[in-house]
Each structure stands twice: as C-alpha cells, then as structure tokens.
Amino acid sequence: MILLEGSIMKRMFVLGALLVVGGLSMAVAAQQAQTKQVIDVQKVADNYYVLTSSTPGNDATFSGGNVGVFITNNGVILVDTKLAGWGQTFLDRVKSISTKPVTTIINTHTHGDHTGNDDKFGTSVEIIAQENTKTNMAKMDAFKGDKAVFLPKRTFKDTLSFGSGNERIDLYYFGAGHTNGDAFVYFPALRVLQTGDLFARKDAPRIDRANGGSGVAYPQTLSKAVATLKNVDTVVPGHAPLMKWSDLQEYQRYTTDLLNEVQTARRGGKNADAAAASINLTDKYKGYTSEGVKAAVQAIYEELGATRTR
Numbered sequence: 001m002i003l004l005e006g007s008i009m010k011r012m013f014v015l016g017a018l019l020v021v022g023g024l025s026m027a028v029a030a031q032q033a034q035t036k037q038v039i040d041v042q043k044v045a046d047n048y049y050v051l052t053s054s055t056p057g058n059d060a061t062f063s064g065g066n067v068g069v070f071i072t073n074n075g076v077i078l079v080d081t082k083l084a085g086w087g088q089t090f091l092d093r094v095k096s097i098s099t100k101p102v103t104t105i106i107n108t109h110t111h112g113d114h115t116g117n118d119d120k121f122g123t124s125v126e127i128i129a130q131e132n133t134k135t136n137m138a139k140m141d142a143f144k145g146d147k148a149v150f151l152p153k154r155t156f157k158d159t160l161s162f163g164s165g166n167e168r169i170d171l172y173y174f175g176a177g178h179t180n181g182d183a184f185v186y187f188p189a190l191r192v193l194q195t196g197d198l199f200a201r202k203d204a205p206r207i208d209r210a211n212g213g214s215g216v217a218y219p220q221t222l223s224k225a226v227a228t229l230k231n232v233d234t235v236v237p238g239h240a241p242l243m244k245w246s247d248l249q250e251y252q253r254y255t256t257d258l259l260n261e262v263q264t265a266r267r268g269g270k271n272a273d274a275a276a277a278s279i280n281l282t283d284k285y286k287g288y289t290s291e292g293v294k295a296a297v298q299a300i301y302e303e304l305g306a307t308r309t310r
C-alpha cells in the first residue's frame with residue numbers, strides 16, 4: 001500500500017516535472033521567437049555600411065544607435081557598438097559584412113546604446129573617443145574593474161585625423177550638446193558624416209546634463225559644425241535613417257529656434273511645463289516630431305537656473 005502510494009506519487013511527480021519542463025521550454029521558445037534580434041544593414045559604399053534598427057521605443061527591436069562599418073586594408077573600423085544585450089547579433093552582422101578583424105572602434109559619445117559592445121572585439125582593438133567622453137565612460141559600470149581595459153586609449157580634444165588617402169577619417173569636437181564629448185566622424189573620400197546623437201533624429205535633442213550636455217550651447221555647437229565641415233553628401237544621424245547635409249543645416253536652425261522659444265517663454269513667466277506646451281516647431285519644420293520637446297525644455301530651464309515654479 002505504502003509502496004504503491006509511493007510509486008504513484010513518484011509517477012505523479014515525474015509527470016508534473018515533465019509538464020513543468022515542457023512548459024518552460026515552450027515559454028523559452030516563445031520568448032526566443034518574440035525577441036529574435038534583427039539588425040538591418042544599409043550599404044552606402046563598397047567599403048562603408050551602416051547597421052541600423054536604431055529607433056528607440058520598442059525594446060524587442062531597438063539594438064542601439066546607428067553603427068558605421070568602415071572597411072580598410074588593415075581591418076574594420078567601427079563607429080559605435082550598439083547595446084550590450086545585442087552583442088552576438090552585432091558581432092555576426094559585422095562578420096557578415098567583412099571577415100577582416102575589427103582593429104578600431106570610434107565612440108561618438110558615452111551612452112550605452114553606442115558603447116555597449118566595445119568589449120566584444122578583444123583588448124588589442126584601439127578605442128578612440130573625445131577626451132570628455134573617456135571621462136564619462138569611466139563613470140559607467142560597464143567600464144569599471146576588469147572592463148576598464150576597454151576605455152578609450154586614444155583621445156582627442158578638438159580634432160584628430162588618421163588613415164590616409166581613401167581611408168582617412170577626421171574626428172571633430174565642436175562643443176557641448178547632447179553630452180560634453182560628442183564626436184562628429186567624417187569620411188572625406190565618401191563624403192559621409194556620422195553625427196552620433198548630437199543629431200539623433202528630427203526631434204528636440206536629448207540633453208544629458210549629467211554628462212555635460214547643454215541646450216544653451218547646442219545651437220552654437222552645431223553652427224560651428226555647419227561652418228567648418230565641407231563636402232558632406234550623406235549624414236548618418238544617431239537614431240534615424242540616412243539624411244543629407246541640408247538636414248543637418250536645418251537641425252542647427254531647429255535647435256536655435258527651440259532655444260529662442262524657451263528663452264522667450266521663460267522671460268514671459270512660464271514654467272517649464274507651460275513653456276513646453278506652448279512651443280510648436282512642427283509646423284515650421286516638416287517631418288519633425290515633438291516627443292523630446294518636454295524633456296529638452298526642462299533641461300534648458302534647469303540650465304538657465306530657472307527659479308520660477310509657477
């Protein structure tokens with residue numbers, strides 16, 4: 001009796017365990033199907049590709065910022081490295097474009113959706129960033145302890161050029177904006193400019209004040225870029241499809257208007273929320289969204305040292 005009961009119990013337990021395991025594997029399979037990671041590739045030139053799928057909002061499809069893949073004789077140069085959770089998909093995608101080793105990573109700025117896989121290509125890879133970005137990266141958990149070896153070893157203040165002929169790359173820092181270390185990456189032979197998140201998309205900029213970003217400096221910084229750079233046809237923004245030089249010029253005007261509108265609203269006694277609600281730039285700037293306006297206005301108010309609360 002006892003034995004029989006025991007064996008029934010055991011059978012029931014085994015059956016239950018099988019159900020649990022079966023249920024689990026179905027759940028895992030469903031999750032895998034749901035989160036199958038896809039990174040799209042856009043060919044811009046024979047030796048330059050952009051890895052997209054970079055629009056935030058949906059965690060299942062957002063892989064991080066646009067990545068430039070520049071193929072040189074010696075190896076592959078990456079501009080940014082997407083989100084850490086996309087490491088294997090990202091590595092596979094890079095390999096599908098070129099089997100040459102990755103020799104260099106340029107980080108446009110500190111954020112984890114642009115630096116997430118800096119550690120996936122070995123310690124011999126040269127990582128390059130603006131000097132303030134290196135300082136910002138050193139504050140991130142992702143670059144602490146053992147991972148500190150993946151902090152940029154080569155930095156620059158205003159400009160840095162390397163490579164020659166068709167493989168030349170020019171890096172520029174024009175001042176604070178999205179952060180205090182945003183690099184523009186220019187490929188003269190291709191007439192391509194990667195802007196990182198200083199020009200992320202056609203919307204109000206995200207101003208990361210904790211990392212030295214400035215909505216007040218933003219229009220001047222872009223103005224300097226627009227005045228300095230020449231011979232750009234293709235603009236690769238941080239988080240949107242490819243654009244043209246005229247789009248960057250327009251973005252400079254947009255950030256100027258945004259700052260002016262905020263200053264006018266503030267002088268008129270509006271608080272940040274009221275200011276944000278009153279600002280409409282999408283009539284003047286076709287194709288723009290205003291999802292980022294509220295946060296940008298708040299950041300500018302903080303920067304201007306707003307004391308008004310009503």
Ligand SMILES: [Zn+2]
Nearest residue numbers: 109111178197
């Ligand atoms: Zn960013």
